Amino acid sequence: MDPLDGLSLPSVAVHAGRTDLTDLGVHAVPIDLSTTAPLPDVSEARDILDELIEGKPLPHGASTIYRRAWNPTVARFEEAVAALEGYVPGGSSLDVEGIAFASGMAATHVVILSRVAAGKPHVIAVRPLYGGTDAILESGLLGTRVTYAAPDEIASHVTDDTGLVVLETPSNPTLELRDIADIVRQAGDVPVMIDNTFASPVLQQPLRHGAAYSVHSATKYLGGHGDAMGGVVVTSPELARSLRPLRVVTGGVMDPFTAYLMLRGIGTLPIRMREQQRVAGEIARWLVDQPAVSRVFYPGLPGADPTGLIGRQMSGPGAMLAFEMAGGFEAAEKVCGALRLITHAVSLGGIDTLIEHPASLTHRVVTESAQPHEAVLRISAGLEDPGDLIADLAQALDRVG
Numbered sequence: 001m002d003p004l005d006g007l008s009l010p011s012v013a014v015h016a017g018r019t020d021l022t023d024l025g026v027h028a029v030p031i032d033l034s035t036t037a038p039l040p041d042v043s044e045a046r047d048i049l050d051e052l053i054e055g056k057p058l059p060h061g062a063s064t065i066y067r068r069a070w071n072p073t074v075a076r077f078e079e080a081v082a083a084l085e086g087y088v089p090g091g092s093s094l095d096v097e098g099i100a101f102a103s104g105m106a107a108t109h110v111v112i113l114s115r116v117a118a119g120k121p122h123v124i125a126v127r128p129l130y131g132g133t134d135a136i137l138e139s140g141l142l143g144t145r146v147t148y149a150a151p152d153e154i155a156s157h158v159t160d161d162t163g164l165v166v167l168e169t170p171s172n173p174t175l176e177l178r179d180i181a182d183i184v185r186q187a188g189d190v191p192v193m194i195d196n197t198f199a200s201p202v203l204q205q206p207l208r209h210g211a212a213y214s215v216h217s218a219t220k221y222l223g224g225h226g227d228a229m230g231g232v233v234v235t236s237p238e239l240a241r242s243l244r245p246l247r248v249v250t251g252g253v254m255d256p257f258t259a260y261l262m263l264r265g266i267g268t269l270p271i272r273m274r275e276q277q278r279v280a281g282e283i284a285r286w287l288v289d290q291p292a293v294s295r296v297f298y299p300g301l302p303g304a305d306p307t308g309l310i311g312r313q314m315s316g317p318g319a320m321l322a323f324e325m326a327g328g329f330e331a332a333e334k335v336c337g338a339l340r341l342i343t344h345a346v347s348l349g350g351i352d353t354l355i356e357h358p359a360s361l362t363h364r365v366v367t368e369s370a371q372p373h374e375a376v377l378r379i380s381a382g383l384e385d386p387g388d389l390i391a392d393l394a395q396a397l398d399r400v401g
């Protein structure tokens with residue numbers, strides 16, 4: 001029996017990927033830095049390599065062969081994310097597998113490439129998307145052809161060579177919520193990839209709603225401290241087999257020390273997410289009443305979730321928010337320069353609060369007509385006291401006048 005069976009999500013977050021440690025006689029997760037390892041006899045080594053070439057996960061204790069193909073510390077992180085993404089409250093968990101990468105973009109790249117390799121190069125994407133994802137699709141760099149579609153028009157764009165539907169919910173940077181089950185229904189046989197970075201598996205498990213792939217920039221909430229870069233895809237064992245061999249040949253693998261940090265981050269993910277979400281809610285509600293602010297984007301605000309996805313698809317509105325300055329770009333730029341406690345920086349999901357201007361930074365590479373509005377600023381709420389953060393925003397808005 002799986003020792004995680006029957007546990008609640010916070011307990012799974014603490015113990016996933018570590019359930020064998022007591023038997024090993026250690027308490028902290030061992031980091032295996034080997035790039036190669038002593039092999040058993042040639043025939044056995046060849047059999048292990050054949051398993052890897054077929055994209056199968058290796059069992060605990062298997063020989064490493066070569067780190068680009070498999071690493072036991074990275075496998076622990078993969079197991080932990082899969083346990084969270086496949087978690088079903090009070091039921092049996094989904095049969096899913098995690099595959100870790102060197103970054104979120106490396107993860108997204110391999111999912112897209114796997115569909116091109118399957119002879120299905122047409123991608124339907126729903127904007128807005130993180131700038132890097134948008135750019136890799138728009139450029140056709142990986143041999144794809146993209147159609148950008150509204151979320152209720154997916155079905156009408158599906159053709160014989162459509163291999164993937166790509167979207168984010170909540171989306172970066174303006175926090176639109178999308179109904180995953182409805183998009184999966186429209187996509188029919190076409191696999192749907194959800195970038196679950198903003199929600200994290202604590203708030204949303206896309207595979208439970210029929211998505212084929214849940215992708216994360218693990219650099220964000222999973223790591224949680226702004227000091228480790230990685231990505232991860234969670235998918236069915238069948239689709240995982242088409243991704244692992246591509247990861248081996250393209251080489252965008254997570255390193256073991258990063259996997260260690262990620263696994264450590266996951267242990268506190270539920271409690272961080274709950275608290276950062278509370279902080280985001282307080283900031284968003286305060287911003288709504290500020291005359292210098294013309295619009296606030298936060299899924300937890302009244303009217304922001306008209307179809308009731310929070311509660312049905314997502315267990316909470318998350319810790320990301322955005323707002324539009326009434327004074328346009330100039331005012332937005334001044335706010336970033338006037339903040340003292342909140343750091344002006346890209347990225348998100350760490351314990352300290354960050355602010356950035358998407359049109360200039362994270363979404364700079366997006367075609368101009370699809371870029372976020374120039375007056376929009378995005379905040380990643382951290383773990384500071386919300387009163388201190390609001391005081392910082394208040395003095396910055398005062399200076400803008």
Ligand SMILES: Cc1ncc(COP(=O)(O)O)c(C=O)c1O
Pocket residue numbers: 103104105106130132133168172195197198216217218219229230231347362
């Ligand atoms: C929603 C989202 N997806 C993917 C990425 C790319 O992740 P990484 O920077 O780890 O490659 C980012 C990065 O900001 C992001 O915000």
